[in-house]
Amino acid sequence: MFLTLLVIVSTLFTVLLLLLPSRRDPSEQQHTIQVVVLGDLGRSPRMQYHALSIAKHGGHVQLIGYRETEPLPELLVHPNVRIIALPPAPRWLQTSHKLLFLLCGPAKVLLQAWTLWRTLSYVALASEWMLVQNPPSIPTLLITSIICFFRRTRLVVDWHNFGYSILALKLGTDHPLVTLLKRYETILAKAANANFTVTDAMASVLRLDFGLATPVLTLHDRPASLYQPLSLSERVAFLQRYPLLAKHFNAIVEKKTRLVVSSTSWTADEDFGLFLDALCLYSSSATSSHPQLPELAVVITGKGPQKEHYLERIRELRRGDTLEMVSIYTDWLSFEDYALLLGSADLGVSLHTSSSGVDLPMKVVDMFGAALPVAGWDKYAAWPELVTENVNGRGFGSAEGLADILRQLFDPASKQLEDLKDGARAESKRRWSTEWDPVAGRLFGLVT
Missing domain, CATH: 3.40.50.2000 (Glycogen Phosphorylase B;)
Incomplete structure (x- = not known):
């Protein structure tokens, strides 16, 4: 019995030695x-x-x-x-x-x-x-x-x-x-x-x-050189060849429709239900009390486990006519086209909620690299390390808060969005x- 145990132990030890990596x-x-x-x-x-x-x-x-x-x-x-x-x-x-x-x-x-x-x-x-x-x-x-x-x-x-x-x-x-x-x-x-x-x-x-x-x-985190502010001609060139927004091209260029972008991994730490609720509130305002508000074209990029769940909810909202002033699209782009999409947008949205309270979303860094101002969930300790309120972005803690931001920034009489763009453009100079x-x-x- 002892001899058998000794053989087993020595064999296991030999196998372990063989499996060890070389120094x-x-x-x-x-x-x-x-x-x-x-x-x-x-x-x-x-x-x-x-x-x-x-x-x-x-x-x-x-x-x-x-x-x-x-x-x-x-x-x-x-x-x-x-x-x-x-x-x-x-x-x-x-x-x-x-x-x-x-x-x-x-x-x-x-x-x-x-x-x-x-x-x-x-x-x-x-x-x-x-x-x-x-x-x-x-x-x-x-x-x-x-x-x-x-x-x-x-x-x-x-x-x-x-x-x-x-x-x-x-x-x-x-x-x-x-x-x-x-x-x-x-x-x-x-x-x-x-x-x-x-x-x-x-x-x-x-x-x-x-x-x-x-x-x-x-x-x-800082943006890589791929993410850059776009000139007007570069923005128009991308929007002209981007098939997802083809029917909105003229309206976006003329600012009758505003382009909003959000990227996500479709996971539990990003509540896209809040975003959809805010878009419904915006649409309701634009069709009633705030008729001056433009339509929104919203592009959500990314892959992840909860994507189909939210796509079904979007389909339900469309059937209920609660997104009359909002068109929502999902896409997966190459790095180059994603950078161009950010540079062509009017506002980026981050739903990252931070499980620890001390991490930050890389997507916001990329948005700043493209000189794109950001509206993001701000109810965690590290948020001020990334976004300066009313300088390069705005923070929210509820669907109502995000809807208010969208109404304020996209009101044709307001200069708030232009001010935030100036701040985001200054932030874009800080590089990886x-x-x-x-x-x-x-x-x-x-x-x-």
């Missing part, structure tokens, strides 16, 4: 960085911007994640960038149903853990640094911490939000799994050599609540490179 030789090529996201690379703009900045400063990047949507064209052709696609999880493991989530979740995590381990250990070359997006934190933080330990790689976590606060949207803040995930993130956060956060408020949480002694550096170079570039040794 990195410190004499190997310098400034090699893995950028890891357990998500769709094409829908992870911040991580793509990291990779592009590293490559432009002479670093060698391995960009690792799911390749469901094509990344930025510059990344596809840059000689310093190697894209490594993770095999996707089966669709039957992806569910928004609460009970099924508890059953399928562990199986999906185990599969992701093995996929991530195999890719980082045997497909990707050992690197000097590894930059990891969080969330998702399970199994990302655990696997990358182990890999970095054995490969002598320095780990940097790029905190976009907290995994436990997002899980709480599904299960509730008092659920045992939410408490367990918070402890998991708190413990594994200490394995990182450094941390980036998207807000100062998030940095304070990591230092005070998580007790991190390692560097915590705020790296605010000026934020990244002194923070991430200096940490990675790419900028002196």
Whole structure:
């Protein structure tokens, strides 16, 4: 019996040794960085911007994640960038149903853990640094911490939000799994050599609540060069060739119809029901008490689990004639066309509610890059780090509040929208490179 147990233990130990990743030789090529996201690379703009900045400063990047949507064209052709696609999880493991989530979740995590381990250990070359997006934190933080330990790689976590606060949207803040995930993130956060956060408020949480002694550096999101203010001729050229708005072209150019854009991942942290309620209130006002108000053409871009739910609600509202002055369209565009759409719009709308209260929506940053003023949900602590009220945007906390903003900004007699556009145009001058170079570039040794 003892001999059998000894054989089993020794066999398992041998298998473990064989599965361990090779160590990195410190004499190997310098400034090699893995950028890891357990998500769709094409829908992870911040991580793509990291990779592009590293490559432009002479670093060698391995960009690792799911390749469901094509990344930025510059990344596809840059000689310093190697894209490594993770095999996707089966669709039957992806569910928004609460009970099924508890059953399928562990199986999906185990599969992701093995996929991530195999890719980082045997497909990707050992690197000097590894930059990891969080969330998702399970199994990302655990696997990358182990890999970095054995490969002598320095780990940097790029905190976009907290995994436990997002899980709480599904299960509730008092659920045992939410408490367990918070402890998991708190413990594994200490394995990182450094941390980036998207807000100062998030940095304070990591230092005070998580007790991190390692560097915590705020790296605010800024727009990439793709997002730029458009000239009148560029705006007209895009609207002329954009088929979705063909019937509104003349009215938009003549300002008889105003173009509103919102992007979303159609998830629980964005209440598009509020947006629809506000549009119904606006339409009612425009047909009764405020006849001077223009019609609205609203384009909602993005993909996600709750899209069909809201599309059905939009169809119901149309049948009930409650959107008489509003036309709503959904679309999925290339990066280039999305940037042109933002530059052609009159107002951007953000419904991001922030599960943690300390993260910020990247979509607003992109809108500012295109000099597009923003109306956004503002009932969380970090909002003032992004938007200056009545300068480049407006905040709201209810459907009625958003409807009031739409009425005020689109009233032909008001100059408020033009003032906000001036503020957004000034904000567009703040770019990703000026934020990244002194923070991430200096940490990675790419900028002196």
